[in-house]
Amino acid sequence: MPVAPAHPVAKLYTEHHGWLHAWLRRKLGCSNHAADLAQDTFLRLLSQERRGTPVETLRQPRAYLATVAHGLVVNLWRRQEIERAWLETLASRPEPLAPSPEERALLVEALCELDALLDRLNPKARSAFLMARLDGLSYVEIAGQLGVSERMVKKYMAQAMLHCLQSGLAP
């Protein structure tokens, strides 16, 4: 057939999409989420291709797709966990706030971003950073709460910012 050579990602898609969707459905127990994540997996491949990692060189495409997809599943779970934590927080508040679904989605999105930025940062530096950025506390106040010197707080702040800068750079 006079067909232009298929894009490598398109080839992967036709060969493996069905299998990947089934695999994700088993993992998630939900066909809609599975379809979304299968789609996202191939999108991620496309963007990697654009960044210069050719997919033709994949030796074990299934293993690779499963790895990428699993990462997305973990992100989804993490997202659900953060959303749950946020809802619990709302529920425990004295004055009931009822944000609209859009507001809620945006906020959860923002929280996931912050959570990813701060992932694996040392807990003290994380606390110091959040106290400064979200609670608006001064270095002296943070030092008092954490039981460390003000110099240490400054160190934590630099450490936390460097961590964020680096996670911000990661793909």
Next chain:
Amino acid sequence: MSPAAGSSGNPPDASDFEVLQQAAEWFAVLGAPAVSPAQRQAWQAWRDADARHQAAWQQVENICGAFSHLPTADKAGARCALDTASERQLTRRRAAKMLLLLCGTGTLGWAAVRHTPWATWNAEYKTATGERRQVMLADGGGIWLNSASAIDVDYSGSLRRIHLHAGEILIQTALDLHQPPRPFVVHTTHGRMRALGTRFSVLQQDAATQVTVFEGAVELQPKAASAPALIVHAGQQSRMSRHGASPPADADSARQAWSQGLLLAENIRLADFIAELARHRPGYLGCAPEIGELRLVGAYELGDTDRVLAALEATLPVRVRRVLPWWVVVEARQEPAAR
């Protein structure tokens, strides 16, 4: 002037890291309550000195923005939600790490660790001389540690990384279904190996790291930045120094037998065999040069090296001389063979 500055999306290099570090320092300085005009001027001078400094500072501001864009009423709640979610994750990760430890080391393993000279090291898994051990990884893969070996297992958000500090390991990577998208890499003094779905062994020696691939393939990247990467396929082996990797040669298939507690000799020189055996015995085990070229065939149990030495005496014209309990030399038998 600085071509690196404009190329967004490229991986950051070492000097970029320094710039990020400086930006983070300045962020911490400017967050303090009393910032002097002199400090402020110094910061401005730093920022304006280089396009990369400006770009890094822009990122600092973006990150601050990500926090300050939250609606004020929600900030306390956001803080609370982030803390809860983070604590849960921490608990889960600790449990996973504990599980990894429990799977990898039985009670005997711990007892052995206390007696090894490696005990002061930070390595997570170690073996004493003569000890071999299997470590199961959380993703279903496994690592066998040969005698006198030490590794760190470092699974981060973006990488599954093994540091080989000393000795030899055999790695069986798992089909990576239970991980986020993370490559599997092994670091030694001489460079980095990236597994491409595989079973391979890594032996770190003084001058070089020997990599033998039994299944799949491994990408070798020597330490020196100028050295090209090399892909070693199943059935091949290569020696990698800091400056380069030798062209792949046929793999020595006996190289993985130690994981079953065996030392396989397939027509190898006695001198090489003794050198290998010495790794499994505390103290010194040497081979006299005049018998070094004798050839040897057979499978020997590593669990009892004295028995292996006795077997050598029984089959070859050699004798085992125990100069001191921990100083043993294999040399030519003086008297003519009995039969």
